[in-house]
Amino acid sequence: MKIPVTMVFGLLLLLPAYKHEASLVEQSTTANTQAQQREREGYVKEIQAKLDEYDIKLSGLEAKASTLSGPAKDDFRNMIEQLQIQKKGIASRLAYVRDAGPDAFTLIKEYVDSTLARVERSYQEVSKKLDTTLASPPRNQQK
Numbered sequence: 001m002k003i004p005v006t007m008v009f010g011l012l013l014l015l016p017a018y019k020h021e022a023s024l025v026e027q028s029t030t031a032n033t034q035a036q037q038r039e040r041e042g043y044v045k046e047i048q049a050k051l052d053e054y055d056i057k058l059s060g061l062e063a064k065a066s067t068l069s070g071p072a073k074d075d076f077r078n079m080i081e082q083l084q085i086q087k088k089g090i091a092s093r094l095a096y097v098r099d100a101g102p103d104a105f106t107l108i109k110e111y112v113d114s115t116l117a118r119v120e121r122s123y124q125e126v127s128k129k130l131d132t133t134l135a136s137p138p139r140n141q142q143k
Contacts, residue, residue: 036105040105043097047094058084058123061130068133076133083122086115090119
């Protein structure tokens with residue numbers, strides 16, 4: 001059984017096409033990985049900027065709370081400390097983002113986003129309560 005020469009040459013022509021296809025798949029995978037890494041780095045920078053903003057906001061709350069005295073001062077310091085603990089939890093999760101796989105990145109991102117939203121709500125509540133407390137005169141001076 002003889003294989004026609006044209007068939008052999010035809011099969012030989014397919015080999016470079018297969019190698020080229022494999023090379024394209026590899027390039028596509030590399031580009032996808034690089035895009036994911038850029039997305040993660042952008043996300044980390046965005047969240048880090050928000051955390052830095054919260055450092056400033058929490059410092060402002062601490063300064064306002066320091067003008068209080070007694071149990072009110074202690075209560076606000078505890079609330080601010082809880083906000084700082086939540087903020088540190090977010091920062092610690094960001095360290096995992098750089099090395100996380102796609103599925104892990106999605107989970108970490110969901111956690112960070114939801115915790116950041118909770119911190120924002122808590123900050124707004126504490127800030128409003130502190131402003132209200134500062135605006136109201138002390139009870140012993142009311143008539």
